[in-house]
Amino acid sequence: MVDQVIFHFFAALAVISAVLVVTRRNVVQSAIFLITALLATAGIFLQLHAEFLFIVQVILYAGGIMVLFVFVIMLINLDVSLHQVQFNRQWWLGLLLALVVGAQLVLAIVIGESKVSFGAPAPPTALEPSTQLVGHVLFGEYMLPFEIASILLLVAMIGAVVMAKKKI
Amino acid sequence: MQGLLHFLLRFLVPLICAVIIVAVVPLVAGYIVLMERKVMADMQARLGPMRVGPHGLLQPIADAVKLLLKEDIIPEEADKLIFWIAPLISVTTAMLAMSALAIGPWFQIADLNVGLLFIVGIGALGIFGIVLGGWSSNSHYSLLGALRSAAQLVSYETAAGMAIVGGLLLAGTLSTREIIQAQNDYGVWFGFAAPVGFFVYLVASIAETNRAPFDLPEAESELVAGYMTEYSGFRWALYFLAEYTNMVVVASIATTLFLGGWLRPFAGTPAFNFLDYAPSVLMLAVGAYCFYRAPKQPVKVQQLFMMVVGLGLLLVAVVLALPLTSMVNNMVPGLKAGLHGAFWFLLKVGLYLYVFMWLRFTFPRYRFDQLMRLGWQFLIPLSIINVMGIGVALALHRHWGWSNWTAFPLTTVVTLLIAGWLGWAGEKKDKQHVFVGEI
Numbered sequence: 001m002v003d004q005v006i007f008h009f010f011a012a013l014a015v016i017s018a019v020l021v022v023t024r025r026n027v028v029q030s031a032i033f034l035i036t037a038l039l040a041t042a043g044i045f046l047q048l049h050a051e052f053l054f055i056v057q058v059i060l061y062a063g064g065i066m067v068l069f070v071f072v073i074m075l076i077n078l079d080v081s082l083h084q085v086q087f088n089r090q091w092w093l094g095l096l097l098a099l100v101v102g103a104q105l106v107l108a109i110v111i112g113e114s115k116v117s118f119g120a121p122a123p124p125t126a127l128e129p130s131t132q133l134v135g136h137v138l139f140g141e142y143m144l145p146f147e148i149a150s151i152l153l154l155v156a157m158i159g160a161v162v163m164a165k166k167k168i
Numbered sequence: 169m170q171g172l173l174h175f176l177l178r179f180l181v182p183l184i185c186a187v188i189i190v191a192v193v194p195l196v197a198g199y200i201v202l203m204e205r206k207v208m209a210d211m212q213a214r215l216g217p218m219r220v221g222p223h224g225l226l227q228p229i230a231d232a233v234k235l236l237l238k239e240d241i242i243p244e245e246a247d248k249l250i251f252w253i254a255p256l257i258s259v260t261t262a263m264l265a266m267s268a269l270a271i272g273p274w275f276q277i278a279d280l281n282v283g284l285l286f287i288v289g290i291g292a293l294g295i296f297g298i299v300l301g302g303w304s305s306n307s308h309y310s311l312l313g314a315l316r317s318a319a320q321l322v323s324y325e326t327a328a329g330m331a332i333v334g335g336l337l338l339a340g341t342l343s344t345r346e347i348i349q350a351q352n353d354y355g356v357w358f359g360f361a362a363p364v365g366f367f368v369y370l371v372a373s374i375a376e377t378n379r380a381p382f383d384l385p386e387a388e389s390e391l392v393a394g395y396m397t398e399y400s401g402f403r404w405a406l407y408f409l410a411e412y413t414n415m416v417v418v419a420s421i422a423t424t425l426f427l428g429g430w431l432r433p434f435a436g437t438p439a440f441n442f443l444d445y446a447p448s449v450l451m452l453a454v455g456a457y458c459f460y461r462a463p464k465q466p467v468k469v470q471q472l473f474m475m476v477v478g479l480g481l482l483l484v485a486v487v488l489a490l491p492l493t494s495m496v497n498n499m500v501p502g503l504k505a506g507l508h509g510a511f512w513f514l515l516k517v518g519l520y521l522y523v524f525m526w527l528r529f530t531f532p533r534y535r536f537d538q539l540m541r542l543g544w545q546f547l548i549p550l551s552i553i554n555v556m557g558i559g560v561a562l563a564l565h566r567h568w569g570w571s572n573w574t575a576f577p578l579t580t581v582v583t584l585l586i587a588g589w590l591g592w593a594g595e596k597k598d599k600q601h602v603f604v605g606e607i
Contacts, residue, residue, distance in 0.1 A: 028250070028303060035296065051282045059289035064322070067295055071318040074303050074311060131282060131342055 198228030258297025272509030313394025348429030430509030455481030
């Protein structure tokens with residue numbers, strides 16, 4: 001019962017703030033609602049006993065990436081964006097597309113629910129500390145993909161620096 | 169009955185701990201401010217606050233009342249909602265970060281299995297309070313302070329995180345309780361096993377809490393008061409509370425990870441058991457000094473107040489001495505660990521804060537480009553090398569059977585050599601061209 005209430009609280013918070021991210025005119029307010037949405041998702045992770053995922057979400061997304069976002073937003077002249085028109089003539093096309101994707105998702109869930117059977121949720125006491133498990137899997141089984149992803153990010157970073165700065 | 173007891177232990181005790189923290193931390197922050205002013209006065213050969221209470225002991229309370237009664241001004245052009253919320257974000261995150269701290273084996277709200285990461289991560293969210301507060305004030309000084317703060321935090325967070333990783337490699341766990349237990353098992357505080365990591369964390373933690381010599385976000389000679397220029401009264405006090413709470417939090421992280429947490433010095437050596445008397449003796453000495461000073465106070469009330477303070481300290485000394493008698497120890501098992509653990513933890517946090525103040529009053533402020541260069545070109549490479557060094561030392565110990573006493577000093581010396589080279593190379597590069605910061 002309590003679990004249900006907590007879950008619906010976080011889920012509603014995430015959805016409502018996600019909508020507000022898109023509809024707010026003020027970019028800083030959008031950023032704040034994006035932070036709220038990310039934190040609400042982190043809360044759902046915590047409820048699923050994925051503590052490591054929860055804290056990584058908080059540190060990386062809310063703490064790291066969003067700080068950079070806000071940093072960049074503050075350098076922009078907000079007065080211009082406040083008076084810009086948020087929708088162009090193709091808004092109805094976008095709406096249609098969003099509805100189709102939404103319907104697809106609902107359909108997939110409705111059909112999928114009967115096809116796939118989920119196991120009973122594990123009792124909270126039976127779960128091992130997840131940090132160690134994540135580490136073992138990441139640096140054992142998925143070592144190669146993990147390293148390739150790291151190198152990809154490094155390449156992207158160096159590429160951005162080279163493109164932005166003529167003389168290093 | 170059993171179920172009720174279980175319920176109480178599970179929910180009531182953490183709740184009481186949480187209420188204690190929320191109630192006591194503002195008071196503690198006020199007294200840290202007093203301590204800072206006194207330390208500053210001492211270093212500048214002055215007396216510091218002396219008027220309110222004997223030796224200014226009631227100054228924090230007077231300051232708090234003054235701040236509460238001040239008018240709350242919100243600038244006309246400010247983004248009102250964000251201006252309202254911003255200080256709250258700072259305070260909430262700072263307080264929340266304290267919930268995973270273990271102040272002695274008895275006093276902890278929640279022993280999370282990602283404890284240390286939780287403290288670091290939630291503490292880092294406090295930056296939004298500063299950034300949003302600076303932006304919403306709609307003032308150039310505030311905005312510049314907020315920008316500097318964000319850039320500084322992002323830079324030094326990396327170094328601090330890598331420094332913590334060094335300690336965590338040794339501990340093999342993220343739970344604050346188990347980290348301290350690991351230091352007990354090793355028989356050495358991780359600050360001695362990984363001195364380079366401890367140094368990097370010390371520097372990075374000063375930068376993260378925006379303290380001098382890294383206090384550029386509120387540099388009063390350039391930016392009036394930085395991000396809190398437009399704040400006044402209680403909201404301003406909230407920012408101050410957040411800053412001092414954050415200081416306590418980073419000091420507690422350093423204490424937990426590098427200084428042995430609640431462990432007594434030489435906890436595993438029976439020859440040093442006489443140190444068990446140190447808490448009582450220390451309190452006794454301070455209490456006696458209070459009595460010695462009491463007749464010299466100018467006003468009768470202040471004399472009485474000094475006596476009361478002395479009596480309180482004597483009482484604390486007695487309470488700390490009680491668990492040493494075998495009778496009380498048998499009656500309440502674990503009392504000694506609980507009380508003395510809290511004493512040692514708080515003493516170490518206090519000493520760490522003293523180092524903060526010491527550095528603040530003896531170093532001039534860095535320039536912004538110097539700050540960035542120190543972070544990116546020295547501390548971050550150094551902390552990464554430190555992590556590798558500790559990894560090599562652990563591998564030498566576990567797989568090749570080296571003794572800890574050769575493996576760790578060896579890698580530390582290698583790390584220090586590389587650090588020296590980094591510093592030397594950086595200095596040489598500086599002479600070639602002068603980099604001018606853009607912010």
